[in-house]
Amino acid sequence: MKRYLIIFYILFVTSLTVSAQHPRGRIHFDPARFKADMEQYIAREACLTPKEASEFFPLFDEMLRKERALFDQMSTISRVKPATEKGCAEAVKKRDELEIQIKELQQQYHNRFLKILPASKVFDVIKAQNHFHRQMFKNRMGRGR
Secondary structure, rough: OOOHHHHHHHHHHHHHHHHHHOOOOOOOOOHHHHHHHHHHHHHOOOOOOHHHHHHHHHHHHHHHHHHHHHHHHHHHHHHHHOOOOOHHHHHHHHHHHHHHHHHHHHHHHHHHHHOOHHHHHHHHHHHHHHHHHHHHHHHHHHHHH
């Protein structure tokens, strides 16, 4: 009986420690880990050799940084609804322009990727990146419920 109490106590303290580290069940987002996991997933799914990966990922990271800056601008625009119809129209147009800029940026970088990787691997990279993001979103949404 004493052994069961000790085991129960250890499990109880462990669960308290874990819940204290992750309030309300939320898990802290670690950008470095996310990046490393994404690169590993993309490299595996696109069958990148170490040489290809060393040439590709710096360029890929550059694209993501530029995309993030545009997404941040879109987020800023979307954060507060303008008070006037004219302001709303301008916000919609600016958001559309930013979305086009994102697509043009992706197109530019995809063309640069094609210069260092076979087209089949660029295709697989794009597919893997999209799949990775969908999986991460599903995982985070599943935890939040």
